[in-house]
Amino acid sequence: MRLVVDADVCQGYGLCHDEAPELIELDDSGFATVLGDGEVPEALVVVAEKATSMCPARALTLS
């Protein structure tokens, strides 16, 4: 599975990073970037699903 952040939608709440620091980093303003190529290891799929579901802006997509 692949995790993607829509930078045009992200509002910089930072909640995704709280949930999935292994997958997401924040810039100095709190906006999210997916680490690496966004490929989610099997062991982190549940974490990625939680991060995606808790984003208030619906900026994360897991597909």
Ligand code: SF4
């Ligand atoms: S929780 Fe959503 S809005 Fe907040 S930083 Fe993460 S992707 Fe952006």
